[in-house]
Amino acid sequence: QVQLVESGGGLVQPGGSLRISCASSGGIFRLNDMAWHRQAPGKERELVASVTANRYTNYANFVKGRFTISRDNAKNTVALQMNSLKPEDTAVYYCAAKHFTLDTYNYWGQGTQVTVSS
Numbered sequence: 001q002v003q004l005v006e007s008g009g010g011l012v013q014p015g016g017s018l019r020i021s022c023a024s025s026g027g028i029f030r031l032n033d034m035a036w037h038r039q040a041p042g043k044e045r046e047l048v049a050s051v052t053a054n055r056y057t058n059y060a061n062f063v064k065g066r067f068t069i070s071r072d073n074a075k076n077t078v079a080l081q082m083n084s085l086k087p088e089d090t091a092v093y094y095c096a097a098k099h100f101t102l103d104t105y106n107y108w109g110q111g112t113q114v115t116v117s118s
Contacts, residue, residue: 020036039092063082085114093113
């Protein structure tokens, strides 16, 4: 049973940077694929970035070159470094996890609010 807790959200100006983190407990972290999703008000949840158990990374086109996902298997954490933030990045960011053998993320954190505004 996996529990995920996000932290690091907040208010940042356009063009600024923010690093959000996700702490995982339960399960075997190194066997899990991890991802960050986000959901803006009135919009569907969307995948932002993912990193597999084998450390392969994938990014949504709208964050390529701006965001970096990383994992630390020694600390059971995954982070999302967000640079050059835009107002349209404003959303609740959710950490997600799944065993590498599954196709669907089945564990979710509570979310952390990221607001990009001047």
